[in-house]
Amino acid sequence: EPEVTQTPSHQVTQMGQEVILRCVPISNHLYFYWYRQILGQKVEFLVSFYNNEISEKSEIFDDQFSVERPDGSNFTLKIRSTKLEDSAMYFCASSDPGQGYEKLFFGSGTQLSVL
Amino acid sequence: GQQVMxxxxxxxxxxxxxxxxxxxxxxxxxxxxxxxxxxxxxPVFLIQLVKSGEVKKQKRLTFQFGEAKKNSSLHITATQTTDVGTYFCVRRGSTLGRLYFGRGTQLTVWP
Incomplete structure (x- = not known):
């Protein structure tokens, strides 16, 4: 089955530093998402992206966050100035509503640790 | 609110x-x-339920959607160690792909 791939699998950074998390969605999918999961907690929506623009963002997705699709395959999440509370597992996902319903395919995640 | 319990x-x-x-x-x-x-x-997608009272089965897993469409359940018959994990029920938001995850049920299976 096709997969969403994410790199790196782990990222350690100092507070205040910028990080870029990378994702390659499934090739024929048109809708892309970022979710995050703080250790032991539920999965939370950050942002959805379609047709080269943000469709919706949550209250977590403030001015420190941005997303980009720099080419035909990659989808990135940038955190400009990381905070301790940004430490979490970040999941990229993609979907193809042509299947008839909202089945999201999640990547394996990037574990972000902010020190 | 938007959450599911x-x-x-x-x-x-x-x-x-x-x-x-x-x-x-x-x-x-x-x-x-x-x-x-x-x-x-x-997270790996298991199933979507849409109709009131709907029941769907996947091998040992049975999913139900309540008649009032306010509750749902997942039942696993004769658990195996491969069933270990956290099971989340998820409701959709107002836009495509915005999902609200419940806190999940963490299942541990002792051999």
Whole structure:
């Protein structure tokens, strides 16, 4: 089955530093998402992206966050100035509503640790 | 609000026992999805329920959607160690792909 791939699998950074998390969605999918999961907690929506623009963002997705699709395959999440509370597992996902319903395919995640 | 409530939070069973997790919403749902997350893994889509009273089966897993479309359940018959993980019920938001995950039920299966 096709997969969403994410790199790196782990990222350690100092507070205040910028990080870029990378994702390659499934090739024929048109809708892309970022979710995050703080250790032991539920999965939370950050942002959805379609047709080269943000469709919706949550209250977590403030001015420190941005997303980009720099080419035909990659989808990135940038955190400009990381905070301790940004430490979490970040999941990229993609979907193809042509299947008839909202089945999201999640990547394996990037574990972000902010020190 | 938009959240769905899930119980129990944790469940420990002996291999071969049955397991059920319940999901409740204060508002009527257009549909409900279930995802499974293995320890250290990522959420994997299991199923979507849309119709009132709908029941769907996947091998040993039985999913139900309540008549009022405010609750759902997942029942696993004769659990196996491969069933270990966290099961999330998930409701959709107002836009495509915005999902609201419940807190999940973490299932442990003792051999």
């Amino acid at each position: 899930q119980i129990p939070q944790y469940q420990h069973v002996q291999e071969g026992e049955d397991f059920t997790t319940y999901c409740n919403s204060s508002t009527t749902l257009s549909n409900i999805q279930w995802y499974k997350q293995r320890p250290g893994g990522h």
